[in-house]
Amino acid sequence: MVKNEQGVGIVETRSVTFEQPLKLESGEELGPITLAFESYGKLGRAKDNAVLITHALSGDAHAAGYHTPNDRKPGWWNHMIGPGRPFDTDKYFILCSNVIGGCKGSTGPSSVDPKTGKPYNLSFPVVTIADMVKAQKLLVEHFGIERLLSVAGGSMGGQQALEWAVRYPDHILSAIPIATTARLSAQGIAFDEVGRQAIYADSKWQSGNYTLNDKVPAEGLAVARMLAHITYLSEESMHAKFGRRLQEKERYGYDFSTDFKVESYLRYQGESFIRRFDANTYLYITKAIDYFDLERDYGSLEKAFNHVTAKFLVLSFSSDWLFPTSNSKDIVRALKINKKNVTFCEIPSPYGHDAFLIPNEFQERMVSGFLNHVMKTNRQ
């Protein structure tokens, strides 16, 4: 594990509020909007060294470093961000914000609706990946950054990177979509929907109004998380990590307590998630992931990429079956048809979809080299 002192050190989450309402894809308006964000490294005088990191479903603005010296865990992409790391804070200004619809400081369903003085809950409008990106654009402008050196993220973060490249061709030099898709598969939508149904099924959910009476739908959210967690791993890595080994017993219990290590692990994943995540946000964010579809928006993926100017680094992982390599190849093919500059690599890894969050030499080298190249080419 990378040590604290080698990384960005102690950081804090800040926030900025934009008063002007944002026009959403649904036609509704949302505002004022607060965005929680963190930044690492220094923005150069020319403001040409900014990289936006975009997070996945359960991520947040805290991508690197520690909030206090006592924190048990650093930010979610800590091994990727810091001096000498791929997102090198000696060179780049790294920015990461919690998405709108989130529950980690940005405006989302648990925020107070200024019109009513009460939490939005399900009156919060459904937001899309494009809406999240439009809000991020405000943050980037807030820093006076005309053009981002790169937008990089995995999974839903990769969807945002794609959206940035398509929506703001004049404002980004490169994009690094990792373990992602331009349109989620029917199977992916199905898993998301069952997760939502698990939340709806929790009697404490109360049609999303649980914040009013302070009883949260923890059990439904835990089921959703446990299910999703299986899809983030691979059969191979689960076999290696757990197999059919029993949890602190020699023989089967012949009851419904925990028998297998994999059951114990999943229960732990569910229990720890409910302490840090909001059930309504889970609904909104999975919906945004399901809705994202560049083919639908532009007629085809080829057309979507017509006006793209960004250089691309597209990465996938060999054992990822939720956002499989074939999805990345669809992106690469459509970019190539448009004669865009694209580098692609399927990284060998047994860790499934979660591989992008785990230290991996290939990913680190590819990102590092690519960003170096983009920076150098831009300054020539």
Place this chain on the structure above:
Amino acid sequence: MVKNEQGVGIVETRSVTFEQPLKLESGEELGPITLAFESYGKLGRAKDNAVLITHALSGDAHAAGYHTPNDRKPGWWNHMIGPGRPFDTDKYFILCSNVIGGCKGSTGPSSVDPKTGKPYNLSFPVVTIADMVKAQKLLVEHFGIERLLSVAGGSMGGQQALEWAVRYPDHILSAIPIATTARLSAQGIAFDEVGRQAIYADSKWQSGNYTLNDKVPAEGLAVARMLAHITYLSEESMHAKFGRRLQEKERYGYDFSTDFKVESYLRYQGESFIRRFDANTYLYITKAIDYFDLERDYGSLEKAFNHVTAKFLVLSFSSDWLFPTSNSKDIVRALKINKKNVTFCEIPSPYGHDAFLIPNEFQERMVSGFLNHVMKTNRQ
């Protein structure tokens, strides 16, 4: 679809009760035991033409035919059973019983415990595949059948076929384990556990005592079923059947009602399941599937098959990722090491694990030819 009049026609589920308690693998005893069963075709005078069909998680004794002329659907393996079909009722006597632990007429958690006069609920002992098979042996003996021509089933039904071959080598001539495994993967256990957690999370489950107050944990059971259903299909078949098509709308709803066809389909699957299945039985049967492990029981799969005498037909389906071909190959390898008579085929199909329930020419021909051969060889 095969027409009613071409099959076994109108059938009925009967039952038989065995007073003597059954000694279970857990050490507990269960009795009296009632088994619900159906039979098709005629048991020959020599009683050498009997085939036992074993069912999967949500199956029952009603494998073929119709209970009334108005039934919308026939038994679950209707296309496989009947005159001229693979399980040819002109030649064979076909027997199928609901497993113990079930909710379709055999003794299970919703049955009344004679000791208390109340439903067992969670006081019902945890039963295993071996226990189910021991109960089936009583039924076979009840018919005076010394040796079964074959035991055939898919998924959990295949686990029972394996157990029969290992446990009663002198009492079966052949086994047809289809789309099954000698030990479920960590990923498979994980999916089962999340299904159970969805049931536990339903406040109406009441630690299994819902029958007492007549409010059933329907929502939790529906979530479990929706989740499991995804694992029975393949990404490929879901893409072909649903893709990202919307359900009776042209554009996204930007709300949490149904957007995609695949969501509508899953909701329907959940809703129809809760009308025909019991939540506690779901817990018990998934536990039996998870526990089944011939390697654990015998030290290795090779050792498990040491004393097997049955001829084997092992079938898997190319797109089945829940009980993948590699699991079938493990069985075949261990049988071959023991120099047993085994035929294996991976059948090409896009339909995932559910393929064994769907008409498939390969499966039909393989089963038909194999049974013919076993019958002929036996009578020589």
